[in-house]
Amino acid sequence: MLKSKVVMITGASKGLGRALTLAFAKEGTRLAICSRTSKGLFEVRDKAVALGAEVLAVTADISLNRDVERFVAMTEEAFGKIDILINNASILGPSPMPLLLDYPEEDFAEVLRVNSISPFLVTGRVIPGMLQRNQGSIINVTSEAGNIGYAGWGAYGISKFAVEGLTETWADELSSTNVRVNMVDPGEMATDMHQLAVPDCDYQLAKPEDVVDVFLYLASEKSNGITGQRFEAQELHGRDDDGCHCI
């Protein structure tokens, strides 16, 4: 039962974060969502509220410690706890993505900083409450490019390698507790980010709404005891793979 659980989702204004927010809203959870910009975020909040959810929406750049503290403290003030954390927010970097051979250092550093520091900061801030209750589920969004290095996926793929390392390390450190840490590769989806990553995409893409089931599963008590695992959302969803080795 997810009803009345408190779910925190980063990067919720569009794409997968938006789809997850609405999926959890339908389950009757309480939601704390954030995004760097308020426009899309408040629209998602209003849709989730219309579905009956209680929603705290906060404009925050979660690659900054100060904003993470503000977002999580507001959530603790509003709901008292966080049961499920989905580290979804990430940036792609320059588009179209240059080869690593051609990647500007400043962009490389920024993508690695944002995509690795953000889950590090938010998880580090949320875990203490979970450990004190000895329950909780953390789900990190990764990518196929974070598991295998592919030409053309540059800093983004490498930053997702960091996310996979964070997931495995946390899961191991917390193995004696009931706090579980897993990761989901959502596969390719029709999102703004995918449009930036593959501007001339000529194959069919899943919708973000199609991949939410595995997140609902990992948030639920059905996944108790499962930790440190990597899930491929579209494989679980039964969609035929088109053979493309992208996100």
Add this chain to the structure above:
Amino acid sequence: MVATAFDFYLPSELNASHPPERRGIRRDHVKLMVLNKKTGHVSHDQFFHLTDYLNPGDLVVMNNSRTVPAILQGGLYRGTKQIQKAVEIRLARRLSEETWDVLVVAEGVKLGDILIFSPDLTAVVTNMKAGSPLKTILFSKKGTELFNSIYALGEPIRYEYIYDKWGLDYYQTVFASHPGSVEMPSAGRAFSWELLFKLQRKGIELDFIQLHTGLSYLLDEELETSPTDNYEEYHLSEKTIEKIHKTKASGGRVIAVGTTVVRALESAGVTGTLNGVTNLYINKQFPLKMVDGIITGFHEPKASHLDMLTAFVPQDLLWNAYEEAIDHKYLWHEFGDMNLIL
């Protein structure tokens, strides 16, 4: 009422001005002075070895209140007239979703004066406290929206021995998860999760309570507060009380991490109230009912916290131990070394 604890000379180099991590050691590798409360025997170790001094069946109770950024800067207005351009406000205690007691660092503040912190956060002075520099202010926002502004604008309280602007994160324990303290409950700062897991593996019980700390220093030596003037909000669960009774019944010891935990547990012991506000003053006359030992930092001369320690250990033994701590160059204050009294 002025606190009555004993005085001593603390060399300034023993003020910890840097967090341990910025002095090149882990937070759990600070020094530990172990003081036997009956014999006065003192030994010296590292905090990470705390497990060596506790037994399976002992209960360690921590305060998981989280530090809020309690210093705000604003302009002071009377009507439409600006009285002072930049005034510092120190949050002292939350009274409701939109009202706080605060220290306004300015002369001549009057009832009805307005504080403007940002284009979308203001407050009005609604109460002046007789015999106290604290004022009650009503903010223009409440609840999570007020938190949003306080976190966006505020800075942590840093005392005079701190020269660098350490971020709020340095003023947190690793287990802090209930925002509300204006000063860090610092006795818990030396704990790491690694050490907490180690304690658990040895069969030592852990538990958490909340006491949201108030402002301990009002920026004026003349206005030093007594614990009886310092009201603090605390929350305990039934489960904590049950654990304490069970621990004592089976011969274990209840160890409080910090004076805040002693205050909260003993307040509940006196009043039976699990969620309330306390101004309990614990000194050598106070018969401790709930707590057997304490893990605490080193307290400055005359601090009322020292009075509380004399409820655990006779003052002469404490005095000898503090002299030894000074000789061994232990570091004082929130980023300093630790003292186990058992």
